[in-house]
Amino acid sequence: MGRLTGGDPSLLRRINSAVVLHALRDTDCATLTEITRVTGLSRPTVEGVVEGLIEAGLVAEQAAEEGAARRQGRPARRFRFRAEAGHLLGLDVGAHRVTALLADLDGRELGSLSKPVSETASADERLDRLRSTVAELLRRSGVTRGSLRAVGAGSPGIVEADGTVRLGTALPGWTGLNLGERLSRSFKCPVLVENDANAAAVAEHWKGVATESDDIVFVLAGLSPGAGSLIGGRLHRGYGGAAGEIGALHLLGREASPETLLSTTDEPLHPLDEQQVADVFALAREGDQRARAAVDRFLRRLVHDVAALVLALDPELVVIGGWAAGLDGVLEPLRHELARYCLRPPKVALSQLGETVVATGALRLALGHVEEQLFAVESTVTARG
Amino acid sequence: MGRLTGGDPSLLRRINSAVVLHALRDTDCATLTEITRVTGLSRPTVEGVVEGLIEAGLVAEQAAEEGAARRQGRPARRFRFRAEAGHLLGLDVGAHRVTALLADLDGRELGSLSKPVSETASADERLDRLRSTVAELLRRSGVTRGSLRAVGAGSPGIVEADGTVRLGTALPGWTGLNLGERLSRSFKCPVLVENDANAAAVAEHWKGVATESDDIVFVLAGLSPGAGSLIGGRLHRGYGGAAGEIGALHLLGREASPETLLSTTDEPLHPLDEQQVADVFALAREGDQRARAAVDRFLRRLVHDVAALVLALDPELVVIGGWAAGLDGVLEPLRHELARYCLRPPKVALSQLGETVVATGALRLALGHVEEQLFAVESTVTARG
Structure with a gap:
């Protein structure tokens, strides 16, 4: 495929990283030989990529089991994806309550917290309530805000691509609110805002x-x-x-x-x-x-x-x-x-899925965003026809 | 991109052919140098591919203009896509009339014919009417049946992927009819059957x-x-x-x-x-x-x-x-x-688009099928992640 060889070397590195990470995430942990076999990459390439991923904190060397070490002399080094290297939040801003779910980079739930809010609360009050819910959940879970990689949020109303609620009659002060921008003030990572029913559909497809x-x-x-x-x-x-x-x-x-x-x-x-x-x-x-x-x-x-x-x-x-x-x-x-x-x-x-359906979907959207950044191969390599 | 080099050579040839054909179709005609530049393929590859496409009848050498030849000595050879190398039909099987449109491989319309049919006609009668309409249109246009590359047909009712009308109450004897199979008896090329409103939507997007x-x-x-x-x-x-x-x-x-x-x-x-x-x-x-x-x-x-x-x-x-x-x-x-x-x-x-909207959409679907075979690059090359 001559047309694909003259690529950008940094793109190539990124693709190889994604491929290795993808392979590691699909297994519990793997040796360099196993990664080489699964990915089709050369041994030196795999070694370089794994080294880079360890530096980035996304991969760790698994400590060898005692028994294995003794039986076989020096065992092959094994590596695993560090799902704990980052965290995700799924939020639901509802009429009667706000909900936050916390998960690791595998989407595994680490904790959740829900607080009531008045249906007549102003947008500021509602967002304050959400912020304090998130702060308490992070504190309880021992997770720092800085480790968040993406936040998803479900909200009633028509949500535009930039996170603005174009029309949201269910909540006071919601129409015209730039919810994405408002939420972004609390986080350094990307915030994705989605209509609540859309988020719920995603949740049902993920684990419903x-x-x-x-x-x-x-x-x-x-x-x-x-x-x-x-x-x-x-x-x-x-x-x-x-x-x-x-x-x-x-x-x-x-x-x-x-x-x-x-x-x-x-x-x-x-x-x-x-x-x-x-x-x-x-x-x-x-x-x-x-x-x-x-x-x-x-x-x-x-x-x-x-x-x-x-x-x-x-x-x-x-x-x-x-x-x-x-x-x-x-x-x-x-x-x-x-x-x-x-x-x-x-x-x-x-x-x-009960009352966490919207927050669960929002969490999945945050996970999807991170997966796209870390693991997406298909979207980066396409033929330039 | 080591992971993509070990490909199937016949796949590679097909992709390169599609790339060259695509480039030729987008221009009126082009020299080998121009094709090389546009596609990024090597000169020997382009020469081989063009030779193969000429043999397949899909590409022709353009006769050099007299003036150009005289001025510049021997001019570079120019090649063009032969849209006349094959033909397409778009059919509409309606309650009151049947319609057929004929086009070349660029989708350029070469002729059309419509005939009335009774709303009470049986499925056999309706299909007979359609067949005679097609035969007359081909005869009038001087196009042989063998040059047809794809046929699209729009029909009322729910149409399944295999061309069976699952439910079609608008026409007598239509429910359960394997329209795709029935139409295929008249043609050696692929026949695509689509719901009439779906075909019409495609037509509006194409030229409406x-x-x-x-x-x-x-x-x-x-x-x-x-x-x-x-x-x-x-x-x-x-x-x-x-x-x-x-x-x-x-x-x-x-x-x-x-x-x-x-x-x-x-x-x-x-x-x-x-x-x-x-x-x-x-x-x-x-x-x-x-x-x-x-x-x-x-x-x-x-x-x-x-x-x-x-x-x-x-x-x-x-x-x-x-x-x-x-x-x-x-x-x-x-x-x-x-x-x-x-x-x-x-x-x-x-x-x-008037009364030919469904037939026009059916024609576009036939064209899409041929384009996928001849020109599709994106669908054949994707990273194996």
């Missing part, structure tokens, strides 16, 4: 009910519903980051909003009062007629929203999350209605 | 109103509406090929079908009678009250369908096509309603 599927829709059921989708394993944000913002279908269908549908009185529920919602679901389970009628109205609405998404996107799997309580009754009517109207009905499942 | 946009939704407005979408310039088919099959939203919304909405009497229109539809639109334009009410009902329905797609996908541009007549009144209400409900309203445009 959607690990086996690359084409999914995650529906964040709630009084202000939203959805996130993966197409071919990649997040589908839409042209302007607004994909899945299905809340408007309520208005468009000239039908009532969730807070009206779910009300058992003449007054609509408060748009963000989850406790009221939980009460209605509980009453319905106990057989209360008005509550059952309200839940039925709401489910019909949810089915319509999900069907619109399914007809547009044709996913393999729909994951329903959001309200933890009361949604166990949603699966059967949803399956039934989708089978009725969709030419190819998708599988339907409830999220099992 | 969407050439500047990679994120589009094409709505095939009609009594049985459908949609196709491109995401990042690529066709989004969905997990099971059913993406954009929004017709079911009518039923789901517990609202009437288009044929009922558009009726000015108590009887619904015939689901496939486009003339009746055109009459209603014409009456509405003349001020007929019942017709105007019918058109209003239909437009509200269309707006709802389009809004569902837009909220799910967030495209940059929505193209409305399908019924050629009567749809000029749809743009303003659609823009108005989308601006009202969508967080980021897309641009909206009417298709200008």
Whole structure:
């Protein structure tokens, strides 16, 4: 492949480093001979790259086991990827609580912390709450801020590529907020901001009910519903980051909003009062007629929203999350209605990740960013056709 | 890049051929020196590859201009891509007509032919009609069947990867038909079958109103509406090929079908009678009250369908096509309603490709197939990480 030989030597070094790191991360630890075999690189190249990675703190020599050393004389040196060389945060800025997850460079969770916040809190108050949550989590975990390599954050609203919330009616003072920039003040590493439902979709694909599927829709059921989708394993944000913002279908269908549908009185529920919602679901389970009628109205609405998404996107799997309580009754009517109207009905499942689903997805996005920097080979080498 | 040198020599030859062909296709014609400079290949490699391409009939030596020869002694030989070395067909199998487009390997249209077919024709009759249309077009254009390199075909219904129509209620006998296999009997080259709205989306991106946009939704407005979408310039088919099959939203919304909405009497229109539809639109334009009410009902329905797609996908541009007549009144209400409900309203445009939009998209898909075989470099060379 003559056309690829005259490359930039620093690019070449970076690619070789990524290849070796990738190989080391996939094994527990490996000898130079093993790395040479797996990567196809020459022995001197591997030696040089491993030396460089040790200097960068990303690789460590594994201490030889006592027994092995005695049996075989001087054993081959073994090396391992130092997942503890850096840390990642996944954040969720919600209406009622803020959540932070901490993980190492393998994405292994080291700790989490969640704190309540008022639904009426200003943007400053909400961000203060998040900052103190992060500070406490780092302190408790004995991790220094400087070791953070990337931070992901999930937020309601349409999030632009630069981290600005273009429209976020669920939280006071959120529309127009440059959330990425505001969060960046607390960190020296890159901060990635993502719509909450999009982050949740990523979480389900990483460690939820959607690990086996690359084409999914995650529906964040709630009084202000939203959805996130993966197409071919990649997040589908839409042209302007607004994909899945299905809340408007309520208005468009000239039908009532969730807070009206779910009300058992003449007054609509408060748009963000989850406790009221939980009460209605509980009453319905106990057989209360008005509550059952309200839940039925709401489910019909949810089915319509999900069907619109399914007809547009044709996913393999729909994951329903959001309200933890009361949604166990949603699966059967949803399956039934989708089978009725969709030419190819998708599988339907409830999220099992609970209230950390958004933070988990945000953490995965932070991990993805680091992986791209450290391990990405495919994206750096392509033919210049 | 040691890891890429030990490649398969025939793969290397194929890549180099693709690179040279690509370079020649991008210029009118070029000398060996120019090809060497553009491709970065060595002179002997270029000479060998060009020789091989001439043998394969894909490249020709351009006759030197008289003047140039006289002025400069013996001029450098110039070579050009032979777009006439093969041909492509784009087919549209519709409810009322079948259409065939013929093009060369540059996608330049050489001829087209359309024939009416009854909406009640059986699958065999419809395919016969298509075959005779193709035969007549080839004969008129003086192109032999053997020179066809690829055939694309657009069809209503959900089309599976193997060319089977999983569900196609718009045409008699269509559900379950292996359209790809049936069409393949008439051709020795590959046949690609695609849903009609998907093909139309591709056409708009190629030479319609969407050439500047990679994120589009094409709505095939009609009594049985459908949609196709491109995401990042690529066709989004969905997990099971059913993406954009929004017709079911009518039923789901517990609202009437288009044929009922558009009726000015108590009887619904015939689901496939486009003339009746055109009459209603014409009456509405003349001020007929019942017709105007019918058109209003239909437009509200269309707006709802389009809004569902837009909220799910967030495209940059929505193209409305399908019924050629009567749809000029749809743009303003659609823009108005989308601006009202969508967080980021897309641009909206009417298709200008008329009745050949599906065949044009099918032709582009055939061209894409050939391009992949002849010119694709990116897809063959990737790092083995």
